[in-house]
Structure formats: C-alpha cells, structure tokens
Amino acid sequence: xxxxxxxxxxxxxxxxxxxxxxxxxxxxxxxxxxxxxxxxxxxxxxxxxxxxxxxxxxxxxxxxxxxxxxxxxxxxxxxxxxxxxxxxxxxxxxxxxxxxxxxxxxxxxxxxxxxxxxxxxxxxxxxxxxxxxxxxxxxxxxxxxxxxxxxxxxxxxxxxxxxxxxxxxxxxxxxxxxxxxxxxxxxxxxxxxxxxxxxxxxxxxxxxxxxxxxxxxxxxxxxxxxxxxxxxxxxxxxxxxxxxxxxxxxxxxxxxxxxxxxxxxxxxxxxxxxxxxxxxxxxxxxxxxxxxxxxxxxxxxxxxxxxxxxxxxxxx
Amino acid sequence: xxxxxxxxxxxxxxxxxxxxxxxxxxxxxxxxxxxxxxxxxxxxxxxxxxxxxxxxxxxxxxxxxxxxxxxxxxxxxxxxxxxxxxxxxxxxxxxxxxxxxxxxxxxxxxxxxxxxxxxxxxxxxxxxxxxxxxxxxxxxxxxxxxxxxxxxxxxxxxxxxxxxxxxxxxxxxxxxxxxxxxxxxxxxxxxxxxxxxxxxxxxxxxxxxxxxxxxxxxxxxxxxxxxxxxxxxxxxxxxxxxxxxxxxxxxxxxxxxxxxxxxxxxxxxxxxxxxxxxxxxxxxxxxxxxxxxxxxxxxxxxxxxxxxxxxxxxxx
DNA sequence: TTGAAAGCGCTAACAA
DNA sequence: TTGTTAGCGCTTTCAA
Numbered sequence: 001x002x003x004x005x006x007x008x009x010x011x012x013x014x015x016x017x018x019x020x021x022x023x024x025x026x027x028x029x030x031x032x033x034x035x036x037x038x039x040x041x042x043x044x045x046x047x048x049x050x051x052x053x054x055x056x057x058x059x060x061x062x063x064x065x066x067x068x069x070x071x072x073x074x075x076x077x078x079x080x081x082x083x084x085x086x087x088x089x090x091x092x093x094x095x096x097x098x099x100x101x102x103x104x105x106x107x108x109x110x111x112x113x114x115x116x117x118x119x120x121x122x123x124x125x126x127x128x129x130x131x132x133x134x135x136x137x138x139x140x141x142x143x144x145x146x147x148x149x150x151x152x153x154x155x156x157x158x159x160x161x162x163x164x165x166x167x168x169x170x171x172x173x174x175x176x177x178x179x180x181x182x183x184x185x186x187x188x189x190x191x192x193x194x195x196x197x198x199x200x201x202x203x204x205x206x207x208x209x210x211x212x213x214x215x216x217x218x219x220x221x222x223x224x225x226x227x228x229x230x231x232x233x234x235x236x237x238x239x240x241x242x243x244x245x246x247x248x249x250x251x252x253x254x255x256x257x258x259x260x261x262x263x264x265x266x267x268x269x270x271x272x273x274x275x276x277x278x279x280x281x282x283x284x285x286x287x288x289x290x291x292x293x294x295x296x297x298x299x300x301x302x303x304x305x306x307x308x309x310x311x312x313x314x315x316x
Numbered sequence: 317x318x319x320x321x322x323x324x325x326x327x328x329x330x331x332x333x334x335x336x337x338x339x340x341x342x343x344x345x346x347x348x349x350x351x352x353x354x355x356x357x358x359x360x361x362x363x364x365x366x367x368x369x370x371x372x373x374x375x376x377x378x379x380x381x382x383x384x385x386x387x388x389x390x391x392x393x394x395x396x397x398x399x400x401x402x403x404x405x406x407x408x409x410x411x412x413x414x415x416x417x418x419x420x421x422x423x424x425x426x427x428x429x430x431x432x433x434x435x436x437x438x439x440x441x442x443x444x445x446x447x448x449x450x451x452x453x454x455x456x457x458x459x460x461x462x463x464x465x466x467x468x469x470x471x472x473x474x475x476x477x478x479x480x481x482x483x484x485x486x487x488x489x490x491x492x493x494x495x496x497x498x499x500x501x502x503x504x505x506x507x508x509x510x511x512x513x514x515x516x517x518x519x520x521x522x523x524x525x526x527x528x529x530x531x532x533x534x535x536x537x538x539x540x541x542x543x544x545x546x547x548x549x550x551x552x553x554x555x556x557x558x559x560x561x562x563x564x565x566x567x568x569x570x571x572x573x574x575x576x577x578x579x580x581x582x583x584x585x586x587x588x589x590x591x592x593x594x595x596x597x598x599x600x601x602x603x604x605x606x607x608x609x610x611x612x613x614x615x616x617x618x619x620x621x622x623x624x625x626x627x628x629x630x631x632x
Numbered sequence: 633t634t635g636a637a638a639g640c641g642c643t644a645a646c647a648a
Numbered sequence: 649t650t651g652t653t654a655g656c657g658c659t660t661t662c663a664a
Contacts, residue, residue, distance in 0.1 A: 003657055014635040019659060027633050046453075049429035050375065051657035053366040054640050061409075070395040075386030082385055082412035086419065091431070092410050093377075096398035103402065113365035115407070137362075215586040241586075248590035270531040270557075271587065274564035319641050330651045335643060343649050367641035370656050 002043040010039040022047065053114075061091040062295045063116035065107045067099050067123050071213065072269050073239055073284065077122050077143065080288020088296060099183075101125045111138040118295035124187075139298035141291045144187055147303050152294035154287055154304045158188040161280050161308045162236065163195035165264045168310060169234045170199060174262060178207035178232030180221055180242055192236075212238045218245020225261065226253055234262040234316070240269035243277050247315065263315040276314035283307070318359040326355040338363065369430075377407040378611045379432035381423045383415045383439050387529065388585050389555055389600065393438050393459065396604020404612060415499075417441045427454040434611035440503075455614035457607045460503055463619050468610035470603055470620045474504040477596050477624045478552065479511035481580045484626060485550045486515060490578060494523035494548030496537055496558060508552075528554045534561020541577065542569055550578040550632070556585035559593050563631065579631040592630035599623070 004022075008015045013032050020028050021036040028036075039045075053059045064081055066074040078094070085092050093116055097103035104125050110116045111134055118139035124131060128148075134140060135150040146153040162179075169177055179196065181189040189210075196203050206228060209221045218241065225231060225246075237243040243265030247257050257263055265272055268281035287306050294302060320338075324331045329348050336344050337352040344352075355361075369375045380397055382390040394410070401408050409432055413419035420441050426432045427450055434455035440447060444464075450456060451466040462469040478495075485493055495512070497505040505526075512519050522544060525537045534557065541547060541562075553559040559581030563573050573579055581588055584597035603622050610618060 004659095005657080015658080016635060016637095016660075017633090020634090023659085029633065032634085046428045048370070048657050049426075049431045050366055050369040051640090052659080054364065054370050054642090055657080055659045057640070059366065068395065069385065069398055070388060070391030072386060075391050079384065079386040079412065082410065086412065091426070094398065094408050094410055096395065096402065110365075110407070112362045115365045215590065219590055244587065245590050252590070271560065274531065274535055274561050274568070320643095321641080331642080332644075332652080333650065336650090339643085345649065348650085364641050367656090368643080370658090371641080371643045373656070 002045055003048070006043055007036060007039045007045055010043065011035040057114070058117050059091075059115065060089065061093055061116045062292065063093045063095065063107055063110050063119045065095050065097060065104055065119065065121045065123070067097050069094065069096050072241060073267060074122050076267075076284040077288040077291070080285035081120060081292045082288075083285075084289040084292035088292070090292075090296065097123075097125065099123075099125055108134045111140075118298065120291045120295050122291075139295050141294045143287065143291060145191075145305075149301055152297075152301050152303065154290045154294060154306060156282050156287070156308055157305050159191040159195045161266070161282075162192045163198060164308075164310065165236050165280055166196060166199045169236070169262065169264065169316065172262070172316060174234040175200075176207075176230070176232045177234045177236065178204075178209065178225065179236035180209040180212035180217075180238045180246075182211070182213050182238060184210050207232050212242045215241050215245035218242035218247075219249040220245075222246045222249035222253065225250075226255075232261065234258075234264070237263060237265050239267045240265040240272040240275075240277055240279055241267075243279070243315075244271050244275055247275060247277065258314070258316050265315075268311050272311070272313070278313045278316040279311050281309045281311050318361055319364070320361075322359055323352060323355045323361055326359065327351040373430070374433050375407075375431065376405065377409055377432045378608065379409045379411065379423055379426050379435045381411050381413060381420055381435065381437045381439070383413050385410065385412050388557060389583060390438050392583075392600040393604040393607070396601035397436060397608045398604075399601075400605040400608035404608070406608075406612065413439075413441065415439075415441055424450045427456075434614065436607045436611050438607075455611050457610045459603065459607060461507075461621075465617055468613075468617050468619065470606045470610060470622060472598050472603070472624055473621050474507040475511045477582070477598075478508045479514060480624075480626065481552050481596055482512060482515045485552070485578060485580065485632065488578070488632060490550040491516075492523075492546070492548045493550045493552065494520075494525065494541065495552035496525040496528035496533075496554045496562075498527070498529050498554060500526050523548050528558045531557045531561040534558035534563075535565040536561075538562045538565035538569065541566075542571075548577065550574075551580070553579060553581050555583045556581040556588040556591075556593055556595055557583075559595070559631075560587050560591055563591060563593065574630070574632050581631075584627050588627070588629070594629045594632040595627050597625045597627050 004015050004018045007018045018036050021033050095107035111119050120141045122143045132150050140151040142151055142153040145155045243263055247263055265277045265279040268279045272279045283306050290304055320331050320334045323334045334352050337349050411423035427435050436457045438459045448466050456467040458467055458469040461471045528537055559579055581593045581595040584595045588595045599622050606620055
C-alpha cells in the first residue's frame with residue numbers, strides 16, 4: 001500500500017523522482033534510483049492505474065463489440081484480438097450486444113468516457129454515420145467493407161466469396177442453389193443477394209433461409225428445405241456450424257450429401273474437416289490481429305481486405 | 317468537451333452541485349439542476365470515467381481469466397458472465413491466458429492496480445495460495461471446487477459427474493472404459509481418476525488420453541484408440557467437441573457408435589443433439605451468471621455447486 | 633539530475 | 649440546499 005508520496009518521503013526524494021524511477025526514465029542517479037526501489041519494496045507499493053490513466057489521458061485498453069462471445073465466428077476474431085492485445089500489453093474490454101443497438105451505444109460511449117482508447121466493431125447495428133461521429137473520441141475499427149477516412153476497416157469481401165462459391169457450384173452443374181443468411185437486412189446478406197443476382201439474375205425467395213446463425217438453425221433449415229416443393233440441389237450456408245446442423249439433420253432425414261443436396265459452408269471451422277464440409281476458409285484469427293493493430297494506430301487509417309480460400313472436401 | 321468546472325462556471329454554481337446533478341443526488345433546487353443540465357448540454361460535456369474511478373476507488377469492472385475465449389466451454393461461461401454484467405451495468409475485462417501462468421499473473425495484477433474490482437478465474441494455473449493472496453485487493457471467484465473463506469466459488473462437481481457417467485456405462489455392461497482429459501495434472505483430471513478408481517479400483521493408463529480439448533484432438537484420439545491392442549468399449553470424453561471429433565473419425569474409420577465404442581460427452585453443446593451424443597449437461601451459462609454475482613458481492617463468500625444432468629441420446 | 637508546482641477531472645465530508 | 653476544501657494518486661513542465 002501507500003502511494004508515490006510515501007515512497008518519496010521514505011526515500012528522501014521528490015515524488016517526481018519516484019515517478020521517473022517507476023517509469024524507467026533516464027536522468028536519475030543510481031543512488032536515488034536504488035533508494036526509491038528499496039522504499040517501494042518496503043512499502044509493498046502498487047501503483048494505482050486509474051491515476052495513471054487520468055493523468056496520461058489514455059488507458060491502453062481497447063473495447064471490442066461483438067454480438068455473441070461464444071459464437072465461433074466472433075469468438076475466433078476475439079481470440080485474434082486477444083492474442084495481439086497481449087503482445088502489445090493492452091487490455092481488452094468486451095461488450096456482448098446480442099445485436100441490441102443500446103448495447104452498442106453503451107460500448108461506443110466507453111470511448112467518449114475515455115474508458116478505452118479505441119474500439120473494434122465486429123458487427124454493427126447503429127447507422128454508420130452515427131458510429132463515425134464517435135471517431136473524434138478515439139480510433140474505431142470496423143470489421144466490414146468500408147472506405148471512409150475516419151475509421152479503419154478490415155474485412156472479408158463477402159460479395160466475392162459468395163460469388164466464387166456460387167460459381168463453384170454452378171460449374172459443377174448446379175442451377176438450383178439456395179442459401180442461408182443471418183438477418184435479411186444484414187450487410188453481408190445484401191452482398192450475398194447481389195452476388196447471387198450477378199450469377200443467376202434472379203433470386204427465388206423461398207430458397208433464401210434467414211435467421212441462420214447456429215447449429216440449431218441448421219437443423220431447422222434442413223426441415224424447411226425438405227418441405228419445399230422445388231428443393232435446391234445445393235446450399236450455400238452462413239457458417240460451418242449451421243452447415244453441420246443442416247448436414248446432420250439431412251442425413252437423419254434420409255438424404256445424401258452431396259447426392260441430394262450439396263453444401264458449402266463458411267469459416268473452415270474445425271468441425272468442417274471431420275464432417276467433410278467443403279467450405280470457404282476465412283482467416284478470422286488474422287482478421288482479429290489486424291483489427292487490433294489498426295485500433296492502436298489511430299493516425300493511419302487503413303482498409304484491409306483479407307483473402308479467403310475455398311477448401312474442397314466431400315460435401316459438394 | 318470541457319469539465320465539471322466549466323459547467324459550474326457557465327451555470328453559476330459550484331463544482332459539487334454539478335457533481336450532484338450529474339449523479340442524481342437529491343437536494344438540488346430545480347433551477348440549479350436545470351442550469352447545470354443546460355450548461356452540460358451546451359458544452360457537450362462528457363464525463364471522464366477515469367477521474368471517477370480514481371476518486372471513488374472502484375471501477376465497476378470485473379476481470380475474467382480464461383484459457384481460450386473461443387472454446388465453447390469457456391465461451392459459454394463468458395457469455396453468462398457478460399449477460400449478468402450487462403444487467404448490472406458492469407464492464408468486463410478479459411484476459412486470454414492460453415494456460416500461461418504469466419498471463420494469469422498479469423490478470424491478477426489488474427486487481428492490485430485497481431483496474432478491476434473483482435476477478436473471475438474460469439481456469440487456474442497459479443498455486444491456489446498465491447491466488448488467495450490477491451483476495452486482499454478485491455473479490456476473487458473460482459470456477460472450481462473450493463471451500464476457503466477468502467474466495468467464492470461456483471463449480472461443477474467433476475468427481476460426481478464422472479462417477480455417474482462411468483456408472484451409467486457400467487450398468488449397461490461396459491467394463492472396459494477409457495477416458496480423455498485436458499492435462500494430466502489438471503484439477504478435474506485428478507477428480508476423474510479418483511472417480512474411476514472408486515468404480516473400477518484400477519486405471520489402465522493406456523486408456524487415458526490426455527491433451528484432449530478440441531475437435532482435432534478428438535480425431536487424433538480416435539486414431540490412437542484404434543491402434544490399441546485392447547480397445548475400450550466405451551469412452552468418456554472431455555467435452556462434446558472432442559466427442560464430435562472422436563465419433564466422426566471413428567465412423568470414417570469404419571467403426572460403429574455405439575456398437576464398437578460407446579461415447580459419453582460433457583457440456584451438452586448444441587453439436588451433441590444432431591450427432592446423437594449422450595452427454596452430461598452442464599449449465600455453463602448459469603455458472604457464469606452466478607460467478608458474476610459472487611464477484612460483485614465481496615462481502616459474502618459463498619460456494620455453489622451447480623447441478624448436472626445426463627442427457628441420453630444414441631451414442632451409448 | 634532534481635524538485636516544486638500545476639495539473640488530470642471528479643467526489644464527498646463538512647460547514648454554512 | 650449550496651459552496652468550500654481537501655482529497656484520489658500519478659505525470660510532466662519548468663526552473664534550478
């Protein structure tokens with residue numbers, strides 16, 4: 001316990017000298033340095049980081065906004081962010097929004113209040129203009145395609161990835177292709193629709209399954225797919241978790257993969273390999289690492305697209 | 317911008333009155349209150365939370381130590397913690413340790429430095445005595461069986477759960493039972509060995525597979541299981557992810573589940589249902605919620621065991 | 633190389 | 649109901 005002044009008194013120096021020693025500043029004589037160190041030791045001194053933050057005006061902390069911490073997509077991004085934060089001696093503050101705007105605003109306010117130096121938004125609900133307004137308070141990194149000059153971005157080109165997947169299926173003779181999305185008005189959902197239309201000119205609405213984020217959703221979609229009069233012969237699925245649920249339920253219902261329906265997933269989650277899911281590998285861990293770097297580099301705004309690769313297995 | 321004194325000046329009151337208004341204290345006249353509010357509005361005032369933290373001596377922030385943020389076991393606990401934190405207006409600081417002691421110490425130090433008011437340790441590497449020493453700086457919650465008077469705990473009784481699972485298999489005629497663990501010297505590994513010995517009096521070392529945490533590990537273990545001269549006819553597996561890898565790889569190798577080998581997993585992760593995995597349901601989300609409540613109740617140390625239930629499916 | 637002094641911005645006990 | 653004052657504990661400029 002005790003503070004910097006107690007040390008100063010005990011060591012017979014001023015508080016500023018103590019501060020210098022504690023922060024490894026040069027220009028402190030060896031004797032005084034040692035006296036300070038001894039006194040600190042003797043008093044079991046621990047610095048109060050809040051005072052440091054107040055005084056310095058920054059916290060070496062980055063906030064992370066994500067809808068669900070325990071979803072593999074966001075969890076993997078978070079893991080990358082956490083690894084990079086550790087390397088750079090930064091702390092991480094997380095806010096799980098469950099896609100709730102108010103939660104997101106709460107997180108944005110952490111930056112206003114100087115609780116965090118920067119903010120990484122893995123998925124956004126608020127209008128982009130509103131988010132941009134907050135960039136005066138600290139650095140904001142978006143994990144979505146964006147090219148403005150106030151906020152950095154790192155993202156996967158969903159349009160390109162989706163188009164490549166569709167083309168892959170089309171090349172293998174599929175013309176009846178369905179797909180799943182998380183939410184109809186989501187950003188990547190729109191990109192996917194555009195990609196679809198560019199290949200097939202027309203999207204059959206009953207072949208688009210929304211609300212697909214989890215394994216359970218995949219199971220449900222399989223049931224819905226089965227009931228269709230005209231079933232797609234191939235499905236592009238939000239992520240490998242949903243694909244896993246879909247495939248396992250299809251099998252349970254007596255269908256063959258890829259015989260009755262071919263499947264392409266996204267992420268290349270570890271579950272994809274043993275299930276033989278053909279998938280689009282997304283470097284999510286890497287994306288998280290990049291996002292962190294951008295977050296701590298407020299002066300240089302960059303926009304980085306991370307590459308994806310198709311991983312061929314047995315589901316197509 | 318601007319601070320509390322600027323508001324005070326503009327509103328023609330003292331800083332303390334401003335503070336009172338901003339914190340909804342009673343005993344402020346309506347006129348002065350309004351004047352302060354107007355001034356704050358006009359100056360686009362934002363409070364500096366670091367000053368508040370310094371002044372109050374607490375941060376309304378809880379730290380969470382976990383080995384891997386994107387592992388379903390820890391991710392689900394974290395999700396429960398995050399939900400409870402949100403409800404109580406607390407922030408969360410996470411530290412991903414990857415089972416590295418230094419990372420854990422780093423996290424413990426956050427409490428020394430008054431960066432967090434409390435700490436939830438979902439998995440521990442440091443000696444318990446060392447962790448306990450930190451409890452003078454704030455509240456510590458352990459997610460493991462523990463009954464000391466300085467730290468709260470919330471946990472699953474691994475011994476009991478494991479014993480029940482073994483008994484379940486034994487009752488169905490299995491006498492050659494293997495199992496997987498994360499690390500040989502882990503706390504739950506020891507509990508499991510004890511449970512095993514209580515039922516069978518003897519543990520055959522080649523039937524214990526360590527380093528089993530992920531889907532890939534499950535795949536690997538299936539290969540190892542196959543190579544055994546004397547193969548267990550049943551396996552108790554660390555968690556449903558590992559079980560998924562194990563089952564899928566066994567099938568790929570031409571074995572039947574449960575014909576050639578029965579499987580029980582842990583967690584009741586969403587993947588368990590479509591794969592038909594018999595599993596021990598662990599209320600991890602709930603565990604996280606309880607841990608949070610304990611973390612913000614430093615005065616009452618409690619020890620709570622959360623119940624598990626066996627979920628019967630087709631893998632046994 | 634060192635210290636004094638002025639912050640950083642907010643809270644709260646006390647007195648009025 | 650309000651203001652004064654003394655912190656909370658550290659950093660940093662300036663002058664010596």
